[in-house]
Structure formats: C-alpha cells, structure tokens
Amino acid sequence: MKLRYKGYEEFARATLQEIYGDQMLKSSLHYSANTFASYWIENKGKGEFAMHKLPNWAQFSSINDIAEIKYNDNCTAFIVAGNLYGSEVDTPRNDASIGLVLLSDAKGEIKVVPPAESTLRIKGEVKVIREIKLASGKDAYLFAINNDSLKLIEFNLNHK
DSSP states (O other): OTTTOSSHHHHHHOOHHHHHOHHHHHHSOOOOOSOOOOEEEEEEETTEEEEEEOOGGGGSSOEEEEEEEEEETTEEEEEEEEOBOOOOTTSOOBOOOOOEEEEEOTTOOEEEEOHHHHOOOOOSOEEEEEEEEOTTSOEEEEEEETTSOOEEEOOOOOOO
C-alpha cells in the first residue's frame, strides 16, 4: 500500500475496487457484522440472553478488559480499558480510550463516571486490568499495557 499510495489523503479517496481490484475482492473471504459497538450481555437464565449497548463514552475505542471495582455501597462499578494499535494497514488504530468507570444500578442501567470525576486516565493499549491490595491496605489497579511497563493506579472511588 505504501508503494501504491503516496499519502493518507490519496488512500482515503480510493475505492475498495481501486485498492484491491475486482478479482481479489471476489475471491476474498466475506464476513458481515451487525454492529461494532460494545455491549454487556445479560444472562436471563434458561438459555436466554439480552444484549445491552454500553453508553457512548464506552464506544470511543475497543475494550480489551473489564474489572469490577469498589465504588460505593449502592451500585456495582467497573473499569473498562482497551485500544488496539496493531491493526491492518487499511484500518486506523483504535487509540481514543483513556479508560472509563461505569456504574450499574439495580435495574442494570449503566452510567458513566466522566474521567474528570473518576480521575482515571490510562494511556496506551491496555490488555489486562487487575486489582491488588497495597501494603497500606488500600486497593489499587494494575494495568498491563502492550509494549509498555505496568501502570499502577490508586484513585479515590468512594464517591456518593
């Protein structure tokens, strides 16, 4: 692709037929997708499941891991993080996530805690999130980031 297109603008204007050619497109494996959004799936029992789309804030980039966290006594909370840097040459990388705190109420409604409030800002291609207990007795979270060192984040999650 680098040899055929001098820059991103020229590549962006090209059609699939111009990039790959009709013969290659006809002989290619074809998949279809109904959505690229991130969802949580509710197990209703007896083999029945319901899909619930996560809020728009969670759609900024791909999600690679989710970890349940202690937020307050009234709801369940999660950290989601991701990004995907190793994409195909014709697909831009997903790099808009800095992590996100999501709250779930008793009805299963998901609310976003904006980064300004949660103070969570984790950059990079997060692959795994794990909770650890510090020597002080406080909870913290380790983030395994592809091609980077581990990040340890302790932040105040006991909001009302």
